[in-house]
Amino acid sequence: MQFEQTANCTIIDPRAKMAGLILFCLLSFFLHTVPVLLAYLSIPIIFLIFLKPSGRFFTKMEIGAGLFLSACILLYFWARAQCPIHLDGIASARAIVRVFIFTGSGLIFMLTTSSSRFILGLEKLHLPPPLIFVLAIAIRFFPHLLQEMELISNNLQGRGIGFYQWLRHPVYSGRAFIFPVVIRAIKKADTLAMAATMRGFGAPIPRTCRQKLTISTPDYLFLISLLIIGLIFFYCDRYAYLKWGM
Amino acid sequence: MSFINHQPLLSAHNVSFSYPASKNPVLTDISLDLYPGEILILAGPSGSGKSSLLYALSGLVPRSIPGTIRGTISLAGKDLSSIPNWEISKTLSLVLQEPEDQFFTMQVEDELAFGPENHGLQDQKIIKRTYQAAQSTGAESLISRPLHTLSEGQKQRVAIAANLTLKPKILLFDEPTSNLDEHSTARFYELIKALSREENRAIILCEHRLHGPCQYADRLVILQDGRLQYDGSPQILQNSSILKKWGLREETQALDFGSHFWEDRIPPAPILSLDHISFRFGRKENFFFTMGNFSAEKGEVIALFGENGVGKTTFLRLLAGLLTPTEGKILLQGEQVHRIPKKRRSRIVRLVLQNTDHQLFMPTVLSELTFCGDHQKALQLLDQFNLTSLENRHPHSLSVGEKQRLTIAAALIYDPRVLLLDEPTSGMDGANINRLIQVLKEYKKQGMTIVIASHDMTLIRAMCNRGIKIKA
Known part of the structure; x- marks a missing residue:
């Protein structure tokens, strides 16, 4: 039941990873055909399968994401089958796939970046300290939140609020789930912020780091390969658009 | 041991504190001095204000925890409210109840280095302090391990080591043994005694289980409804009627596993x-x-x-x-x-x-x-x-x-x-x-x-x- 980092990827500089993340997400806006977008989404999915964070809640999330994605594919085929083609349906399917692309690539970033290197990377980008503080807590906090959600969901099941109760009383069950999640999230973030403050985080002196960050060949190769992948998909997208439409 | 010849490291004078949503103050007129090398146990029934007092003494209120505070707290002779948090962390460390909640990184080594890195120390100094702190707490063998693979007792050690890297003169602990088994608890108290001796550190332990720490403590402070009820020798705990009077836990001998x-x-x-x-x-x-x-x-x-x-x-x-x-x-x-x-x-x-x-x-x-x-x-x-x-x-x-x-x-x-x-x-x-x-x-x-x-x-x-x- 751990959602901690499954791989501490130190080869790629966190700044290069951040740039790659932004580039990867931005490129998805240049892709318009849903099948190509789905193929593009398969890249973060393959990475996530490789990283595979364990945990039952993660499995539940995977099942939920799979169902949602299947519904999105059905929506796409339904919209295409309409005469004339249902453009709003296709646009919705496209938007949903893009959300999955952002979530998947963001998740990869969080699972493969250590907090110290992330903070150092942000500092090298000369971001303001309060923003670094918030982002650093967020990256540390996200795996914890998933763990908390799993525990709360298990306890709710223990109180007899299972799948059927969720279906029969979604508002009541949802409220019972959200309450402790929000409260735990606030408490955990507060404690983490307090602990960081007590250890000098936010001191008005330049922060040092044992690990050194330098943009090197693997980082350039990483960004160039992402760009090449993007261009291939862009070409495929144009081709698919001309041949089959949206 | 007598501490009165020393200057107090931490001193609270008529401190009262209330949370914004609360009508009644959670602390009322608390006066307390903490001397170098002293181990002080802070006890009291649930809701008596023990944790709030620790937060007040560590300077977290009202800066990180909102509320109204009255009275004066001084750290090494300086008014605590005038010292920024990052400077307080050089002298005073607070170890919270849940060790895992205070970890900022994923690896033990990164966690230990986090404090010195925040203070801008140079690489060699960071490495030296990291290993010194790990050695003091018996966490040397854990240094290359991911934090989530550690047991509760090990996490507790890492949390203490992470605070020791800043070489604080005062260590505050909020219910440190509540999640530990008997063996880990005994090891923890041994560690506290050693840390106190090591650099003449002053330690405050906020505890429910009193008989273990009181063997090592120099002083016992009991709070009830936010007021200081007792400040003196821990020997008083030998009187069970006193424990009942203040709603404290009674001593129970370990069970005989062969019976x-x-x-x-x-x-x-x-x-x-x-x-x-x-x-x-x-x-x-x-x-x-x-x-x-x-x-x-x-x-x-x-x-x-x-x-x-x-x-x-x-x-x-x-x-x-x-x-x-x-x-x-x-x-x-x-x-x-x-x-x-x-x-x-x-x-x-x-x-x-x-x-x-x-x-x-x-x-x-x-x-x-x-x-x-x-x-x-x-x-x-x-x-x-x-x-x-x-x-x-x-x-x-x-x-x-x-x-x-x-x-x-x-x-x-x-x-x-x-x-x-x-x-x-x-x-x-x-x-x-x-x-x-x-x-x-x-x-x-x-x-x-x-x-x-x-x-x-x-x-x-x-x-x-x-x-x-x-x-x-």
Whole structure:
């Protein structure tokens, strides 16, 4: 039941990873055909399968994401089958796939970046300290939140609020789930912020780091390969658009 | 040891503090001096203001925790309110109750280096301090390990080491042993004594379990309703009437594992039984749990022991049907427990876990009990657990001890045949432990089977017929 980092990827500089993340997400806006977008989404999915964070809640999330994605594919085929083609349906399917692309690539970033290197990377980008503080807590906090959600969901099941109760009383069950999640999230973030403050985080002196960050060949190769992948998909997208439409 | 010839390192004078939403102050006119090399125990019943005093002394209020504070606190002769937090951290460190909640990184080494890095120390100094702190706390062997693979005791050591890297003169601990087993607790106190001697450090331990730390302490401070009731020698705890007067925990000797109490016995008509089960968390996880045989009959109260991380909670979750054994069967009234439909199972077997925040779902204390239960029964339970005056409060605004009582009450409202309790008294004071014992005894008489995983010998001695020790 751990959602901690499954791989501490130190080869790629966190700044290069951040740039790659932004580039990867931005490129998805240049892709318009849903099948190509789905193929593009398969890249973060393959990475996530490789990283595979364990945990039952993660499995539940995977099942939920799979169902949602299947519904999105059905929506796409339904919209295409309409005469004339249902453009709003296709646009919705496209938007949903893009959300999955952002979530998947963001998740990869969080699972493969250590907090110290992330903070150092942000500092090298000369971001303001309060923003670094918030982002650093967020990256540390996200795996914890998933763990908390799993525990709360298990306890709710223990109180007899299972799948059927969720279906029969979604508002009541949802409220019972959200309450402790929000409260735990606030408490955990507060404690983490307090602990960081007590250890000098936010001191008005330049922060040092044992690990050194330098943009090197693997980082350039990483960004160039992402760009090449993007261009291939862009070409495929144009081709698919001309041949089959949206 | 006499400290009065020294200048106090930390000094509070007539400190009063109240939270924004509260009408009554949580601390009233507290005056306290802490001298170099002194170990001070801060005790008091649940909700007496111990943690709030620690937050006030560490400068977190009102900067990180909002509220109104009056009086003066000085750190090494300087007014605390005029010192920025990052400068305070050079002299004073606060180790919070849950070690995991305060970890900022994923690796032990990164965690230890985090403080010195924030203070802009040079690489060599960071490495030196990291290893020194790990050595002082006995965490050298853990330095290359990911934090999530550590046991509770190991996490506690890393949390202390992470604070020691800044070489503080004062260390404050908020209930540091509440999640530790007896062995880890004893090691922790030895460590505290060594840390105090090492650099003449002053230490404040906020504790519920008093007899262990008081052997090492120089001074005892007792708070009640936010007021200082006693400030003097820990010897006073030898008088049990004093403990009762202030609602503190009484001393209980460790149990003899060779006595009749521990004799393995198979009851003739067990309500709950298992035979040679094993369990593994997924394929990747190393954690593996096995158990020979176990059975419990109606009205029996069974204690579950073992060091931190041996699988007590996993065993309780298996008994509750929340996990499915990889091999073997767990039978509850003749049925495999994990195959009983969830709704029916939740009325037969109830599990109360240690972390109460995950088990409170409703906006008021009363609705938490009426959530799935009868109103009259809810009122009766509130009365039994002394929670009636809090019925309209938000459950998450209660103290740890109050939340623990509420989660147990929420389990009892179902009248389950089997009640499983995981460290039910970790945040409770003496008076509330006695109250819980009385309530559980009533349910035991009615035939409820109770399994308790706990390090609290007072509860176990008072309640349990049998005990099981789980070994690593």
